[in-house]
Amino acid sequence: MAKAYTPGLKVTPRIAFRSRRLLPIAGKVLVAKGDRVTGDQIVAETFMEGDVTPFNVASKLACTPAEVPTLLSKKEGERVEQDEVIGQSKGIFGFFKSECRAPVAGTLETVSATTGQVLIRGEPIPVRVKAYIDGVVGEVIENEGCVVEADSALVQGIFGIGGETAGPLAMACKDPAEELHEDLITAEHKGRIVVGGARVTVAALRRAKEVGAAAVVSGGIDDSDLKELLGYDLGVAITGSEQIGLTVVITEGFGDIAMATRTFELLAGKRGSNASVNGATQIRAGVMRPEIVVPLADGDGVVASKASEGVLEIGSLVRIIRDPHFGVIGEVAALPAEPAVLGSGSKSRVLEVKLADGEQVTVPRANVELIEG
């Protein structure tokens, strides 16, 4: 019988974190197994073939495609500079010749006598991969990159924008239920990973950008504010390449939601430590969650929490992830076998969740997630 799969987010003080740092195409790995690396150190590099620019020489020189190879002064494989004359028509009795100039610099890749089209391959584009976290190279993947390892504290968020960044952790809120508003962001947050509490406002995010913060982590955000920050309505949940000058990681969801106490305390305990953050999120086909990674110092004896197997059971800590009671954390009190009829009229398997104030609520099983770690 297949196991039921219940998604969970990792929030743990210690995990053997491994990050695969790979080039998109074959290149050179600059580190060796066992090397100690820092997060911003380049571990692999390559050069991508330049962009291809096609242009039709036959139409430029008013000749047939078959004549093009004979009228070009450059051959396949030769370098050309931008605006360099690379071909000339025969003209009329040697007069009124027309010229053809290369639109870009690069290498003449192909000349087609069928179409008269010429392809110029532009300058190679350097591609470099950094280590992302302070750690040790655990594995080298020949010609592609490496795996960097570090025992780390790890917090996975639910949604993020922006790519990889790093900096020391700084706590802007005293309480996980405190809203992160702009007055709490100061010039001292420059280059920092700023940790808030509950909802972060768009004004606070703007202020964080102004002061040069590396990232902001908070419990919630209003979608209307996100739209204002991005300048557009986010469609499909695939993020990470936004160029807004700031990485944002939301740990709980959309709306005014307190950061989970466990998450807040974990990050507070690491204030001042260097953290690596990635806001990239992909919900569809291969879930990718945003993350905050804090490599532990050597000799740090913090113990890993008991790992959950991802199955709901009595006593499991869960978070309710849909209205009503959205964002509330509780403990599984009962797992009735029979489906129940919900307020919507649907029938669904449910569970009973005991909240912090003692109240017990009935929630569809699909509407909770485990707090793992």
Added chain:
Amino acid sequence: MQIGRTGRAESTRVHPSFPEKTRIRMTADSDHTPLDLSKISVILATDCGSTTTKAIMIERTPEGFRQTYRGEAPTTVEEPFADVTVGVVNSVSEIAELSGRRLVADDGTIIRRSSPDDPDGCDIYISTSSAGGGLQMMVAGVVKQMTAESAKRAALGAGAIVMDTIAANDKRRPHEQIQRIRELRPDMVLVSGGTDGGNTTQVVQLAELIAPAKPRPRFGGEFRLPIIYAGNKDARPAVEAVFDGPGFDLSVVENLRPTMEQENLGPARDRIHDVFLEHVMAHAPGYDKLMTWTDAPIMPTPGAVGDILQTIARRQGINAVGVDIGGATTDVFSVFEEKFNRTVSANLGMSYSISNVCAEAGMDRILQWVHLDMDERELRNRVKNKMIRPTTIPQTLEALVFEQAVAREALRLAYQQHKEFATTLKGVQQQRTVGDVFSQQTSGQSLVDNMTLDLLVASGGVLSHAPRMAQTALLLIDAFEPEGFTSLAKDSIFMMPHLGVLAGVHEQASLEVFERDCLIVLGTCVAAKGEGKIGKPCFKYSISGDLSEQGTMAVGELRRFDLGPGATARVEIQPERGFDCGAGPGKAISREVRGGTVGLVLDARGRPLMLPEETSERRACLSRWIEAMDLYPA
């Protein structure tokens, strides 16, 4: 036992042209002796979806073939399993437990019956798949509205997601097109262009763009990207020279647009299927094993759904539309006058893509379907929370009402996209008479005609799992706006993919199960096309048979009558001037209708469907319709 599939070219589109399903040669043993279909009594079928693998068992009973058991399990293409057969075995094991029939051998493979009396095993096992995102293709054609569009139709008909369409006239500069090709990671590329005997330059130029862009396939560095060339046959040598290299696997098929007046999609579609199996499926985790288990080629799920819809439309001589609204995409299939079309609205769906629906439709349009007071700022958060946590379900009535409002807009937008795509061939030179000139008929007319639509079939979570059948019925009516007389049905447990692939093996079995077990007939909608003042008479009705009623429907009114499954009634309609119920404006019409779980719905709200602009008036209207349909609990 892997059976090769010999395709037959589809006849040209201007003639009745159902793709003739070549009987899949099946062998029970290595002697390649065809199986006797009359000996098939136990059929096992699976659909490997992106999230869930669903298995069904079909058995021969005294009443014919019936679906008897079903099971499901999470799909296992991703880590840690990375083997699709694990999920298949899990889902089949559920059937085994329920039926008491042993189906999985100790070595983990599917058991075949050794004799008619064998209590274990099945006679045939077939499967479809959309796991890992399904088949993702790029198509290229010379002219966007002509050969590129035909290429897109071929790809969609084969069940692919078309990631991008490159055309010489698509308004992008060549380097932008090349950059786009580089960014994508298609499973294969279909290149078309040029009628046979016509100009070769442009299609060769297109090939010369694709080759140096070096599109990288999804499945790793050693994989040679399949290119299918289906353009001007005179350009074949030049195209072969362009793709002559270690990174490509070129196959050449008949031109999919040999003349402007003809489409010939069959050879390209068949080759897409073959390449899908040889290259894509063979590289997807566990599929090489699964392919040895099945007794027919594994089909992409949407391809199978399209096939069963075409089979039904052909056998019953009707026009039909099918919709499958998923979490990320919405597929719409249509058969009008025997012409099949499929579109995939890749970013319209109810979970991953729900935010996109709201962005495209606009929150105002969605909220016009909601009779309750809701705060937009709060709703935007709920939408995004559903997007990032796609598996949640509405717990409260308010949440359900809002979700169904979003579904209406997702379906409406998807149908709109479908109508724009499912057209007569564009670029056709037409002989015109003076009368034609005045009627301003041009090529590229939508084939979709709601007045001639006979059957509307729904599938997908928000439709299939709506708490009340009436909700599914009204979702369909509001989104698709059928006119005249239209039967409404839903696919009870998303069995259409299984029946689609079964139709290629045992058409009779697939049809019997489709009629008896697959479809839940909701009933019939009778709707008047036209517009009028609210409250004025729209049409008179008289109903006899298993239901006896008569009366007048006023403009803006919706009424439902109980007419149960299996029941029939004769409905006579006399529309007022300006309203058309199928016989022409103001003309009486009489038809026999089928009942269903919802019954008979008379819709006098007009077409196009318009809602009052003023909020309180609109909510009052919606409340009346909700009451008429008994849509929600009080």
